[in-house]
Amino acid sequence: MKRVCIYGAGAIGGWIGVKLARSGCEVSVVARGATLQALQADALRLDEGGATLQAPVRASASPADLGVQDLVVIAVKAPAMAEVARAIRPLLGPDTIVLTAMNGVPWWFFEGFGGRYAGTRLKSIDPDGAIAQAVPARHIVGCVVHASCALRTPGHVQHHFGNKLIIGEPSGEKTARVQQLASLLAGAGLECVLSEQIQKDAWYKLWGNMTVNPVSAMTGATTDLILNDDLVRGFISRVMLEAREIGERVGIPIAQQPEDRHQVTRKLGAFKTSMLQDVEAGKPVEIDALVTVVREMGEMTGVPTPFTDALLGLSRLHARVHGLY
């Protein structure tokens, strides 16, 4: 697995890209705007543990310039996926793996999983099926990112904490290719965990950030302030109980109480969520992949979602008023 393309060299894509390039992969990048300019002039850079690591990469706005890859890492924010789908084709050969390093419920969630819901297309994620058509499910390996990175400047990433990528085939099978990919990522210095059921890992992460992220986006509050406010914490716990019931019905039960999950988030301290960072940067927010989709899955499974609906209505309105949705 030598030829690797990072689609979206922001905080997470840049972090993974530098790691893979320095472990011997031939890394290219699909980028645009200021990031493209920066990477055509200079190396991709990563500040980590007091050192700056550099990796020269081939950057283009056009996937056709980069050609068929062994591995494509998609690390854009969810609202950018429709555009990625329109352009990604030249990167995909018959054996290309597409690793989706993104938060939220991915478009392939019910591929090879979900019992009676198997194969369901989530309209809030992939309204017309164009994403699934552009990236056929056979290419997908799922990925849940447990790390925090931010952009210092375009093409220059600051790693904050966490080094873990949980990966897995949507079917849960331990295929040769997923094991090979896990070795590649581990060889690049990333802690790589092979999941039994990647949908469950994605859902557990979502269980925390589907609430804290939009509340932070609306209020400007860091995670500590959100969890220290009894009324806000009570509200988001009610949203989480709805999501937990939905997860139970689709086959991904969570054997925890919302308070247990809050303890995980509390460990982050006074942390600005990625959605708050997006609001501050004037970038589109990942509301559909984090919240709208839970409402959709509530309708699908017959779980009433009054608290989720309130959170969605308010956060969507906030984002619309600020031109971010």
Ligand SMILES: NC(=O)C1=CN([C@@H]2O[C@H](COP(=O)(O)OP(=O)(O)OC[C@H]3O[C@@H](n4cnc5c(N)ncnc54)[C@H](OP(=O)(O)O)[C@@H]3O)[C@@H](O)[C@H]2O)C=CC1
């Ligand atoms: N940052 C973090 O710590 C964590 C992030 N995540 C998740 O990882 C995913 C990526 O997040 P993050 O790295 O923070 O996001 P960033 O916004 O930092 O990076 C996304 C990058 O994708 C680029 N991009 C978007 N559309 C295109 C396009 N059509 N062509 C080329 N490049 C494109 C953006 O370019 P441009 O700047 O021009 O828009 C940007 O450089 C998200 O789902 C996020 O929720 C998960 C865990 C932690």
Ligand SMILES: CC(C)(CO)C(=O)C(=O)O
């Ligand atoms: C803050 C955290 C870790 C949980 O809400 C997160 O996932 C994010 O910032 O996107």
